[in-house]
Amino acid sequence: MTTLILVAHPQLADSTSQQFFKASLPPEASIVWEHLDAQENFDVAQEQAQLRQADRIILQFPLYWYAAPASLKAWEDTVLTRSFVYGDHRYPLADKELGVVVTTGMPAKAFQRGGAEGLTLDASLAPLAAVAQRAHIRWLPTFAVHQFGYLTETQKLQLVVDYQRYLTQPQPDSLTNRQAWFAQRLEQMVAKLPADQQATGRLIATTFDQSRADLDQLADTLAMIKETEDD
Amino acid sequence: MTNDAWLHQQIQDLAQRQPQFTDRAFWVALDQMVAEQAQRRDQLQGEIDGRTWRPDRW
Numbered sequence: 426m427t428t429l430i431l432v433a434h435p436q437l438a439d440s441t442s443q444q445f446f447k448a449s450l451p452p453e454a455s456i457v458w459e460h461l462d463a464q465e466n467f468d469v470a471q472e473q474a475q476l477r478q479a480d481r482i483i484l485q486f487p488l489y490w491y492a493a494p495a496s497l498k499a500w501e502d503t504v505l506t507r508s509f510v511y512g513d514h515r516y517p518l519a520d521k522e523l524g525v526v527v528t529t530g531m532p533a534k535a536f537q538r539g540g541a542e543g544l545t546l547d548a549s550l551a552p553l554a555a556v557a558q559r560a561h562i563r564w565l566p567t568f569a570v571h572q573f574g575y576l577t578e579t580q581k582l583q584l585v586v587d588y589q590r591y592l593t594q595p596q597p598d599s600l601t602n603r604q605a606w607f608a609q610r611l612e613q614m615v616a617k618l619p620a621d622q623q624a625t626g627r628l629i630a631t632t633f634d635q636s637r638a639d640l641d642q643l644a645d646t647l648a649m650i651k652e653t654e655d656d
Numbered sequence: 657m658t659n660d661a662w663l664h665q666q667i668q669d670l671a672q673r674q675p676q677f678t679d680r681a682f683w684v685a686l687d688q689m690v691a692e693q694a695q696r697r698d699q700l701q702g703e704i705d706g707r708t709w710r711p712d713r714w
Contacts, residue, residue, distance in 0.1 A: 582681040583688065603692075607686055617679075625669070628666065629667055632659075633693075636697070640697055640700070650707050
């Protein structure tokens with residue numbers, strides 16, 4: 426799976442959250458990362474080719490006045506031409522996924538009716554969701570990070586992996602899909618452990634796989650019981 | 657020590673020994689994943705026990 430990340434941020438180097446995301450990119454995955462504000466002019470053909478090649482498109486930005494920074498709008502207005510998106514009825518972006526990684530300076534509870542912002546994130550992102558719908562792209566649940574600066578060390582550790590999963594894990598974010606993602610990643614992570622930690626890593630991987638199989642078995646048993654109860 | 661507690665300890669030990677933040681993050685997140693597996697296992701087992709407990713069929 427190829428993931429295209431388009432970052433809109435006017436001062437990327439000064440943004441601790443954006444630097445954090447960049448350092449968290451999963452090294453083994455097929456990821457194209459682009460900073461929109463760094464482009465003086467968008468190469469439309471190149472940008473459209475990137476979109477065609479991607480399976481998942483991620484728009485990543487801080488929320489400025491309930492919207493993305495200006496560079497994302499400039500990119501949309503230049504790259505997403507009518508004929509490319511839907512005009513010729515070919516829909517080259519159909520069935521791709523679009524996810525938004527948005528950071529906010531206010532806490533999650535502010536983004537609801539009666540909250541300090543009085544507007545949900547879904548409502549602020551409605552214009553982007555409408556573009557996705559027009560292009561027949563699947564809109565993913567939004568990945569929001571509120572008040573990054575206030576996160577604890579433990580929350581930041583968890584954020585690394587939650588972000589990686591948002592970029593590369595099949596949707597929906599179910600237990601089955603989560604387990605499959607971890608199983609695959611576990612193999613790569615065990616392989617890069619130093620020699621003296623390999624045995625522990627392998628033991629953990631084996632136990633993990635066994636738990637996964639046990640869960641499948643239990644779910645099957647339960648499904649069978651439910652089936653007989655229906656009779 | 658239960659198997660769950662043992663696994664938790666092994667993963668945490670490994671996490672602590674990773675110098676790189678993103679590597680440590682993986683093992684810490686795996687520990688959460690494993691806890692979720694254990695919780696789901698207990699819930700499924702509980703549901704199976706509950707559904708198979710049928711005094712009316714004794």
